[in-house]
Amino acid sequence: MKQHFKTILFTMALAVLAMAARAADAPQFRGPERDGIFKDTGLLKSWPEGGPALAWKAEGVGKGYSGASIVGDTVYITGMEDDKQGYLYALDAATGKQKWKSAYGPETEDSQAPGARSNPTVDGDKIYLMSGMGDLVCMNKADGKVVWNVDVKKEFKGADTMWAIAESPLVDGNLVYASPGGPDASVVALDKATGKTVWTSKGLGEAHAY
Numbered sequence: 176m177k178q179h180f181k182t183i184l185f186t187m188a189l190a191v192l193a194m195a196a197r198a199a200d201a202p203q204f205r206g207p208e209r210d211g212i213f214k215d216t217g218l219l220k221s222w223p224e225g226g227p228a229l230a231w232k233a234e235g236v237g238k239g240y241s242g243a244s245i246v247g248d249t250v251y252i253t254g255m256e257d258d259k260q261g262y263l264y265a266l267d268a269a270t271g272k273q274k275w276k277s278a279y280g281p282e283t284e285d286s287q288a289p290g291a292r293s294n295p296t297v298d299g300d301k302i303y304l305m306s307g308m309g310d311l312v313c314m315n316k317a318d319g320k321v322v323w324n325v326d327v328k329k330e331f332k333g334a335d336t337m338w339a340i341a342e343s344p345l346v347d348g349n350l351v352y353a354s355p356g357g358p359d360a361s362v363v364a365l366d367k368a369t370g371k372t373v374w375t376s377k378g379l380g381e382a383h384a385y
Contacts, residue, residue, distance in 0.1 A: 201245045202297035204343035231271035236264050239282070239290030240341070246297045246316075249274065253291035253304055255282035261291050261306050263319050277319025283307030283339035292341035296351075298367065303351050307339040311353050313370060323370035327353055331360035331375065354378075 205211045219227070237254020244251045250266040261282035265274040282291050285307065293304040301322065302314045309328035314321050327333045333340075333355030345352040351367040361378020365371060 200247065200297075201243075203244060203345075204242065204294040204296070209345070231269075233266055233271040233273075235273070236266075237262055237291060240288060240292050241343075242294045244295045244297050244302075251295040251297060251302060253279075253293050253295060255290040259284060263295060263302065263304065263314060265319065275319055277314060277321070279304065279312045279314065279321060280306055280310050280324065281308055285339045288338045288341075292339070294343035296344045296346055298346040301367070303344040303346060303367070305340060305342040305344055305353065307341065309333055309340050309355065311344060311351070311365070311370070313351075313367065325365065325370045327355035327357075327363070330372075331355040331357035331363055333357045333360070 199207055199213065199215055201207060201213070203209055206213050233250075236252055237256050239254045241253045245268060248268050250268050250271075252264050252266070253261060254264065255261050259281055260278045261280055262276045262278050264276045266272065267274055283289060283306070290307070292307050296303045297316060300316050302316050302319075303312070304314070305311050305327075308326075310324050310326050312321060312324045328335070328340075334357070336356075342353060346367055349367055350364040350373060352362065352364050354362050356378075357375075359377055360375040362376045364373045364375075366373055
């Protein structure tokens with residue numbers, strides 16, 4: 176499997192989003208409501224010959240398979256650099272210029288799909304993501320500083336999957352949810368402020384969720 180260089184697809188996505196009169200925030204995987212539905216208006220009914228004009232192009236956002244989250248004037252995306260570390264990048268939504276980047280720990284070097292997978296979940300002043308190694312991380316939205324992290328494979332005896340873990344955390348109320356796939360913890364709910372376990376649920380075992 177060829178490595179996915181997010182720069183290419185990311186550029187196309189931003190070019191399309193730039194056509195909207197006022198794009199709504201997309202703070203998590205699959206959009207505002209996590210259902211793949213975007214209610215923006217003012218989109219082109221058809222593309223001009225040759226495709227839409229390029230709004231901007233961002234390079235240096237690492238390797239991987241994650242999508243971007245957009246909140247206000249900032250785009251957030253994860254990637255793996257040559258040091259094998261995973262990074263969260265914050266880019267200016269108008270120009271693509273990097274505001275900051277912050278390391279959150281090692282990423283998977285799985286030969287079939289190396290690199291970051293997690294779509295960042297933006298909630299209030301925090302961002303939540305899951306590394307391919309199974310590290311659930313909470314970071315400050317302002318600067319990317321790590322607030323807490325939990326190794327779900329170690330903490331909940333989570334199972335390795337064929338292509339490592341590909342999951343974008345779900346935040347609802349005061350809880351952040353993950354699916355480590357452990358024998359007694361197929362799904363877990365953690366306190367989003369501290370990372371402490373609130374409850375666990377038995378299930379079918381191995382997980383490979385988004």
